[in-house]
Amino acid sequence: MSEKVKKRTLISDIAAHLEVSIATVSLVLNGKAKQSRISDAVAERVLAYVQEVGYKPNQLAKSLRTGKTHVIGLVVEDIANPFFSTVASLIERQAFERGYRIIYCSTNNDTERSKQLISMFREQHVDGYIVVPAAGIEEQVGEILREHTPTVLFDRYLPALPTHHVVVNGAQGTYAAATHLLAQGFANIAFVTTDSEQTQMQDRLDGYVRALQEHQVPQTVKRVAVSKDREAVIADLMTFIEGHRQCDALIFSTNYLCIYGLEAITRLGLRIPDDLALVSYDDHDLFRLYTPAITVIAQPVEDIAKNVIDILLEELKQRASESPRPLQQLVLHPTLVVRQSSVRRAAGSAKKARKQEAAN
Amino acid sequence: MSEKVKKRTLISDIAAHLEVSIATVSLVLNGKAKQSRISDAVAERVLAYVQEVGYKPNQLAKSLRTGKTHVIGLVVEDIANPFFSTVASLIERQAFERGYRIIYCSTNNDTERSKQLISMFREQHVDGYIVVPAAGIEEQVGEILREHTPTVLFDRYLPALPTHHVVVNGAQGTYAAATHLLAQGFANIAFVTTDSEQTQMQDRLDGYVRALQEHQVPQTVKRVAVSKDREAVIADLMTFIEGHRQCDALIFSTNYLCIYGLEAITRLGLRIPDDLALVSYDDHDLFRLYTPAITVIAQPVEDIAKNVIDILLEELKQRASESPRPLQQLVLHPTLVVRQSSVRRAAGSAKKARKQEAAN
DNA sequence: CTGAAAGCGCTAACAA
DNA sequence: TTGTTAGCGCTTTCAG
Numbered sequence: 144m145s146e147k148v149k150k151r152t153l154i155s156d157i158a159a160h161l162e163v164s165i166a167t168v169s170l171v172l173n174g175k176a177k178q179s180r181i182s183d184a185v186a187e188r189v190l191a192y193v194q195e196v197g198y199k200p201n202q203l204a205k206s207l208r209t210g211k212t213h214v215i216g217l218v219v220e221d222i223a224n225p226f227f228s229t230v231a232s233l234i235e236r237q238a239f240e241r242g243y244r245i246i247y248c249s250t251n252n253d254t255e256r257s258k259q260l261i262s263m264f265r266e267q268h269v270d271g272y273i274v275v276p277a278a279g280i281e282e283q284v285g286e287i288l289r290e291h292t293p294t295v296l297f298d299r300y301l302p303a304l305p306t307h308h309v310v311v312n313g314a315q316g317t318y319a320a321a322t323h324l325l326a327q328g329f330a331n332i333a334f335v336t337t338d339s340e341q342t343q344m345q346d347r348l349d350g351y352v353r354a355l356q357e358h359q360v361p362q363t364v365k366r367v368a369v370s371k372d373r374e375a376v377i378a379d380l381m382t383f384i385e386g387h388r389q390c391d392a393l394i395f396s397t398n399y400l401c402i403y404g405l406e407a408i409t410r411l412g413l414r415i416p417d418d419l420a421l422v423s424y425d426d427h428d429l430f431r432l433y434t435p436a437i438t439v440i441a442q443p444v445e446d447i448a449k450n451v452i453d454i455l456l457e458e459l460k461q462r463a464s465e466s467p468r469p470l471q472q473l474v475l476h477p478t479l480v481v482r483q484s485s486v487r488r489a490a491g492s493a494k495k496a497r498k499q500e501a502a503n
Numbered sequence: 504m505s506e507k508v509k510k511r512t513l514i515s516d517i518a519a520h521l522e523v524s525i526a527t528v529s530l531v532l533n534g535k536a537k538q539s540r541i542s543d544a545v546a547e548r549v550l551a552y553v554q555e556v557g558y559k560p561n562q563l564a565k566s567l568r569t570g571k572t573h574v575i576g577l578v579v580e581d582i583a584n585p586f587f588s589t590v591a592s593l594i595e596r597q598a599f600e601r602g603y604r605i606i607y608c609s610t611n612n613d614t615e616r617s618k619q620l621i622s623m624f625r626e627q628h629v630d631g632y633i634v635v636p637a638a639g640i641e642e643q644v645g646e647i648l649r650e651h652t653p654t655v656l657f658d659r660y661l662p663a664l665p666t667h668h669v670v671v672n673g674a675q676g677t678y679a680a681a682t683h684l685l686a687q688g689f690a691n692i693a694f695v696t697t698d699s700e701q702t703q704m705q706d707r708l709d710g711y712v713r714a715l716q717e718h719q720v721p722q723t724v725k726r727v728a729v730s731k732d733r734e735a736v737i738a739d740l741m742t743f744i745e746g747h748r749q750c751d752a753l754i755f756s757t758n759y760l761c762i763y764g765l766e767a768i769t770r771l772g773l774r775i776p777d778d779l780a781l782v783s784y785d786d787h788d789l790f791r792l793y794t795p796a797i798t799v800i801a802q803p804v805e806d807i808a809k810n811v812i813d814i815l816l817e818e819l820k821q822r823a824s825e826s827p828r829p830l831q832q833l834v835l836h837p838t839l840v841v842r843q844s845s846v847r848r849a850a851g852s853a854k855k856a857r858k859q860e861a862a863n
Numbered sequence: 864c865t866g867a868a869a870g871c872g873c874t875a876a877c878a879a
Numbered sequence: 880t881t882g883t884t885a886g887c888g889c890t891t892t893c894a895g
Contacts, residue, residue: 222592
């Protein structure tokens with residue numbers, strides 16, 4: 144009753160049909176015909192028949208035997224964040240073209256969840272990892288490193304661990320943004336960031352601090368607890384902005400913070416850039432099309448994706464030869480895309496703004 | 504040289520250590536201790552030791568043996584589209600909690616690519632599929648159906664195939680949008696859609712046609728070739744808008760078309776809603792925060808994700824019992840979220856609208 | 864040049 | 880109650 148037409152062709156079927164051995168078929172299929180000196184005639188017959196019946200080797204059996212799954216584990220912070228989904232989408236495409244599948248998960252930057260995900264991937268025997276590491280997962284990453292599973296981190300890294308990684312010089316981006324704002328005459332620039340201690344955040348903060356120190360202007364750093372819910376964050380930002388009316392410009396360390404910020408600014412009825420100039424990290428449809436358009440520190444997403452996957456695939460290829468390859472630790476550069484949100488308007492309004500400032 | 508400390512514990516190791524048989528360990532681990540009448544004492548000893556050494560069964564071997572991989576194949580149109588990435592992220596989370604991994608790919612609505620992806624997933628022996636079907640993949644989907652692999656489609660479906668699916672009543676959304684615009688006094692409403700013939704697009708068009716027919720006003724449908732690149736689409740839309748100056752309102756059938764539309768409108772220097780009112784399908788940060796905020800036909804993303812994964816997991820659970828379950832074909836309802844982009848500005852009402860919006 | 868055969872690690876009949 | 884053992888489907892020596 145239950146034995147339907149489950150006639151999945153096996154390698155033994157095709158060997159039997161062709162009256163050759165299983166090994167012959169396997170060898171031909173794995174491109175080892177030449178090196179095993181199998182006659183071209185036989186090789187061709189095999190290929191032709193395999194083609195004809197549409198035989199596909201069972202990947203599970205193959206994986207069990209070879210220990211390779213051709214699956215890459217992708218651990219990102221949040222696949223619903225355009226920055227990550229764009230990079231993920233580019234990585235996925237490249238990987239597929241080279242015969243690798245992607246299995247992915249979002250950590251929401253949660254340490255426990257990250258650990259859990261890595262161990263699940265380990266159980267799945269992924270061939271390699273691409274990880275946007277949450278804080279505190281040194282041990283788990285260290286473990287996969289010790290097992291010599293090819294791994295590339297991106298967006299941030301774990302200073303304690305010798306990993307391949309691709310990051311962006313965040314300090315450079317923030318420094319450029321702050322300098323630009325100062326040049327535009329904004330003198331009281333606040334930096335809105337998360338309460339995360341991770342490298343990329345620290346880096347972005349550093350650029351801000353350096354720029355403001357160089358110009359000897361006071362610094363204001365607002366740290367938002369990322370765990371809070373949407374409304375709480377907006378409320379928090381509204382309170383911050385209201386309590387710092389002397390600020391005439393804001394730099395946001397991530398796209399979602401800026402989105403919350405825009406919501407807060409709108410609710411407060413403030414005008415951009417007249418009341419408050421804005422620069423955000425990460426480009427986004429919203430920032431490009433917003434009125435006024437938002438100045439951003441754009442990350443080179445294509446480059447990030449390309450380098451990450453290239454390094455990983457190279458590593459995957461080389462793994463056989465036990466020669467440890469030099470660590471690839473790329474630091475790419477962001478681009479400041481100046482739009483209206485950070486540009487002083489015509490003389491009239493600028494003066495007015497400055498006057499207000501003096502009055503405070 | 505090469506044999507490092509690859510001391511991955513095997514089931515035989517733990518059996519040997521405990522001086523019980525491999526079968527006992529396996530049975531206990533698979534919760535079949537009771538039904539195989541293994542003594543509680545032994546079961547506990549096994550569990551304790553497994554815990555102690557942190558033994559994890561090799562999933563590959565397990566899968567090869569059982570034919571189950573606990574992997575779900577997710578085929579979406581574009582993971583970088585917020586609609587899909589949001590749904591994907593919700594699905595992923597639910598699936599993980601129930602012990603399933605997600606392996607995903609974007610088709611960009613390309614038929615060939617879709618076929619290829621499904622066949623790759625088949626080779627990977629995924630336990631189930633969640634598919635946003637591109638046009639023309641009836642055959643491939645039919646095949647996985649014939650193999651009785653649990654499958655759920657969403658966003659659109661293939662009318663020729665009896666599948667489980669979760670879609671949204673697009674006609675209702677567009678109808679509501681058109682009716683709303685007409686009520687606001689916009690009399691010349693155009694519908695901007697893609698050249699796709701898929702169910703969800705056809706459906707959205709139908710709602711537009713029906714609303715305009717009922718009010719006996721002329722229809723204007725603009726079909727954009729989706730294959731074109733970004734700039735080409737924007738140029739196309741600019742030409743269309745310029746050529747239809749009599750139009751006072753536009754309904755976009757997808758979020759990305761509206762984003763292109765906003766770009767086109769901005770470049771043409773038109774004001775929203777005074778020169779042109781706007782309604783788009785799918786909500787998006789951009790639409791919520793744009794000035795003026797864009798009225799949207801919001802899809803119930805949480806509900807979509809929840810229903811999709813529930814149906815699939817149910818199916819996965821039931822597969823053993825050969826009783827064919829009734830087809831789940833859910834039609835959820837969209838919500839028209841009225842914002843300023845579609846509301847006639849009577850004197851003084853603009854401010855009111857903004858206040859309302861802030862209250863949301 | 865080709866074929867036999869030993870596993871990869873696990874599950875689950877079937878014995879005992 | 881527990882142990883033995885036959886595979887799942889494939890790769891890859893190694894002997895012919």
